[in-house]
Amino acid sequence: MQTPHHRAGLRLPSDLPRGFSAATARVGIRQGEGDDLAVIAADHRCPAAAVFTKNRFAASPIRLSRRHLVSTGGHARAILINAGCANAATGDRGDRDAASSAACLAGELGCSIEEILVNSTGVIGRHLPIDAIHAGIPGLVAKASDAEVEAVAHAIMTTDSAPKAVERTIAAKDGGKIRIVGIAKGSGMIHPDMATMIGIVLTDARLPPDQLDRMLRRAIDKSFHRVSVDGDTSTNDSVFTMASGIAGDAADPSLLEASFDEVCLSLARMIVADGEGASRVLEVKVVNAASQIDAREVAETIGSSLLVRTAVAGGDPNWGRIIAALGRTEATFNPDRIRVEANLVPLFDRGSPIEDPTDAAAKAFSAERVLIGIDLAAGTATETYLTCDLTAEYVRINADYSS
């Protein structure tokens, strides 16, 4: 099955920003084939930040990484990520496994254990094959290079159908170039406040830890916190960032921020387009809401409705389901004043359906990208929400994931 992501083609960045190297290997954590362990290392300790899942069963590696960032005051040397096992809901043994993998990598790199960030993705409730990981780490460190973007993007995939990476380049103050490279994996359990997703954003710009942290949080709020695949959030969600500083300051700091935002938004879009089983991208845009909270509630309720998402899967212009989803929100609006459209085709206006003799609505719901517009006629707030359709393929993928 071709996803929108496939159809759009894919050009991954060829190499990492200056000051970083990476390597991947197969150590046998996940079933099937392909590398399942990745190291992304800076040449030297550098500013780092991360945003982690709010799920209260945060996995052992998440809790360890959170502590490490606090104890280094926002610095790190390397990130260790495995696929195939989330090391979540694994109790004390899970904590020990996360710490011992970090210690092993720290030993190889000659840094402190606190300078290592770790994460895992895959099935919850299983233990890591920690001996295999220990055995694999020395080889990873030995062969790390700056050309491994695609290998890392592949090694962290779970049910993703394609690797996800993107880059932006801007001018540095000294006339050289600053690069920002982002790598991510989805693709189920995607929801605001993040889900089974991992993002890594590396830059060679010079940025102090607090500024890097603020930049990451702001970018995430505009990107990963506005997408959903299935409403579930996970135990292992995280976006890491590191800034090597080698390229110096940006000529235009606001352009650096904007580019950082763009990298995160591009990754978020890739995750939605490659949502489990997705055949179409669904974008819900709410305008003229009484408040930002209202706008968000409406966009999220419609974008999360199973009935709306299955209608989009079927290319079925069943817009009554949009109305029904809107009707169960608590947002301020007058049912007799609102307007609903799909890809600019009006469907419902001021309390009454628009007659559709030309079947324009059916065409709108069959497009590769379905933009549902809701005018609440109640204020000035606006919100956009990105998701994908809900297909039988989604169910097949998830009905048989762990076994």
Next chain:
Amino acid sequence: MQTPHHRAGLRLPSDLPRGFSAATARVGIRQGEGDDLAVIAADHRCPAAAVFTKNRFAASPIRLSRRHLVSTGGHARAILINAGCANAATGDRGDRDAASSAACLAGELGCSIEEILVNSTGVIGRHLPIDAIHAGIPGLVAKASDAEVEAVAHAIMTTDSAPKAVERTIAAKDGGKIRIVGIAKGSGMIHPDMATMIGIVLTDARLPPDQLDRMLRRAIDKSFHRVSVDGDTSTNDSVFTMASGIAGDAADPSLLEASFDEVCLSLARMIVADGEGASRVLEVKVVNAASQIDAREVAETIGSSLLVRTAVAGGDPNWGRIIAALGRTEATFNPDRIRVEANLVPLFDRGSPIEDPTDAAAKAFSAERVLIGIDLAAGTATETYLTCDLTAEYVRINADYSS
């Protein structure tokens, strides 16, 4: 595909309680075959009550019925229901259509229009073929009899795979019998606070309007408000009740209430078991929660999780998804103290997974009924939530419903 409902077999009540008659006909509202219009009439005006959807796009018939019950002080003569078209989001014309169908039935029965309750179920945003309904009503009234329970249950079906009706009989004070007969339809858009469902509960007991209303609300809170199929609520949800009074008072009023509750709970269970595409029933039981609100949030979050519901569809003991769903609630609990089990097989206890060498967990997730138990170890509140698994069949049904 056999649903649990089919497997359990089905015996519908053979006739209505004393004082009621019904009839159905095909007037061409829905595509395909089968009757699509039903009248349920009392011999005389009698106490009646109803609970309607909270959706803010409540359909025209819902708004009309609500006004009628107010103006009669809780009395009615008949209920008119059609399938195939919800008459929702249809503007002023929808209001006029609902009123004119009620007026037509009132004329045939020789009662006031306010004594007629109406509802519609089917696609939202389309207009009723009102002339066909007017043409069909006289024949319905002429042929009404007390033996039409199954015909009514069939005529109000949309995507239900089987008709739903149940009865209870208790002793009347005078030594005779009091009967309670319930009829309902599901089967998508099912969620607490009701969804695309219609319930009708008829009894020949003598009950004043205010007592009938209280009894209905209490029964619904214990039944229809505890089930979900897909989280969507609809514009047309309603449960109607009428009490003819012919059988007099109950010998034991508390037994009447309990039987009324049972009828509602049985209908709710039938709706879940016949949820769109359902192959298994999923029951989430939360115990030892700090509060009722916590218990309900946890039960509803787990029972609504797409990933939990697809795991159950696949018979896949992926209990990590239960943990992940629990972890995104705001309920009070200590992750190191909780316990999770499925059909009494322990899965997770005090922060660590239970080793499962015998594959007992896989068996539990493959059962016809999967009972997930969550012990929050935080208090004494308990809540149960009923839903069904999420299958590829659900998506197929809903991807192509309106066309």
